[in-house]
Amino acid sequence: MYVAVKGGEAAIDAAHAWLADARRGDAAVPELTTAQIEQQMTLAVDRVMAEGSCYDRGLAALALKQARGDGIEAAFLLRAYRTTLTRFGHAAPLDTAAMGITRRISATYKELPGGQVLGPTFDYTHRLLDFALAAEGVTRDAVPERAADEAAIPRVSELLAREGLMQREEAAEAEPSDLTREPLAFPADRSARLQNLARGDEGFLLGLGYSTQRGYGNAHPFVGEIRQGGVMVEFTPPELGFAIEIGEIDVTECQMVNQFHGSLTEPPQFTRGYGLVFGSGERKAMAMALVDRALRAAELGEDITAPAQDAEFVLYHSDNVEATGFVEHLKLPHYVDFQSELENIRAMRRNAV
Amino acid sequence: MGLLARAKGDAIAALVAGIDLPTHTRIRGPETGLVMLRGRAGGDGAAFNLGEMTTTRCTIRTSAGQVGHAYVAGRDGRQAELAALLDALLQDADWHDAMMAAVIEPLNAAERARHALRARRAAATRVDFLAMATMR
Secondary structure, three states: OOOOOOOOHHHHHHHHHHHHHHHHOOOOOOOOOHHHHHHHOHHHHHHHHHHHOEEOHHHHHHHHHHOOOOHHHHHHHHHHHHOOOOEEEEEEEOOHHHOEEEEEEOOOOOOOOOOOEOOOOOOOOOOOOOHHHHOOOOOOOOOOOOOOOOOOOOOHHHHHHHOOOEOOOOOOOOOOOOOOOOOOOOOOOHHHHHHHHHOOOHHHHHHHHHHHHOOOOOOOOEEEEEEEEEEEEEEOOOOOOOOEEEEEEEEEEEEEEEEEOOOOOOOOEEEEEEEEEEOOOHHHHHHHHHHHHHHOOOOOOOOOOOHHHOHHHHHHHOOHHHHHHHHHHHHOOOHHHHHHHHHHHHHHHHHHO | OHHHHHOOHHHHHHHHOOOOOOOEEEEEEEEEEEEEEEEEHHHOOOEEEEEEEEEEEEEEEEOOOOEEEEEEEOOOHHHHHHHHHHHHHHOOHHHHHHHHHHHHHHHHHHHHHHHHHHHHHHHHOEOOOOOOOOOO
């Protein structure tokens, strides 16, 4: 129970003035521009867009600057901003098979159509601090280029599906759930789960995904494919009545391949866990794919024994904006609640004596 | 329209800078809102809502009475208005060829160059496995 408390306005004003000053830091150091954040803190921007569930690099950069680099606070700001905008409608599902690839790897096939394309990855770096970056004016080396054909690269899952060894996804054209319009309800269908995971906290999903690998849930995943790059956004304005391209966005997709022992109606085959995230969120896409597969336990008739397989546990706790709201509300005045608890404890102690 | 949506507003403005475009009136916008983006489970299954994207739309009418619409990703009102104007002019036989040559073809060439550069850089990071006798 919260009691309206008056007073504190001057203290709050002073706190916010100090916050603005602390955000700016040492005046002798040039102020950071949102363009610098957008261009040079790209993965932080991507994460804020993913967890803020709103693709807009400039807004995400602004949110990061305002939040002093706090990703969850920035995602919160972006979520709050989006509520001020009207929705024009929904786009056609992104065609990730037609992606303009910047990175594409598979851990299941060494040589495959399209090849292993590393892209701008941290993988194979030595994770040694590069003190050259601490100096300004580092020269930019030319980026190597090689002749390329720009034909679309087939998905790895399709190679297995053609052999009948990969479970086909149901291509239902039903209207998907939308958590921004309808609250989560259980049992949650796959569309609600994927939307929830796509905007879920990377750290939470990473921990859950990791738990499935360590034995909490019977997962034996392989990275069938990770692909990153640009996809076209197609939208059909009602006044036109036909689809137009309204932009190109960067996304990361992960297809986790998992063994499935089969059931009375289905033969043994591979099944998919799926991850799709705004920007270059490879770790998040992988974690999402692991958790998506774990949450399919019920539909695949597998035993539900682990936290990552428990849809209510996962989906109710994955959203960092909700989680931070409820955890941080503990800071609000609970003076009256606490008084009653205090009375209670005192009475119990009196009675014990 | 895709090219106008993917180009930067500044780039479109620079291409039309020297052209005496007909006057137009705004019918709607430019206004910024959201479009919900979707993915498909497994990449090819049932659709799900991935997250929203800021989008700016504009509808204009030229002095000749031609109506143009535009929806462009982002929050650039000027880009949306120019795209709507160009949409109208491209439907106008008197303007179509000139606008294709002055705006659409340069934007197309710039985008193709951007995509080709991305593809060439990606190709340079494609792994060439050396032939090994046993590699299973």
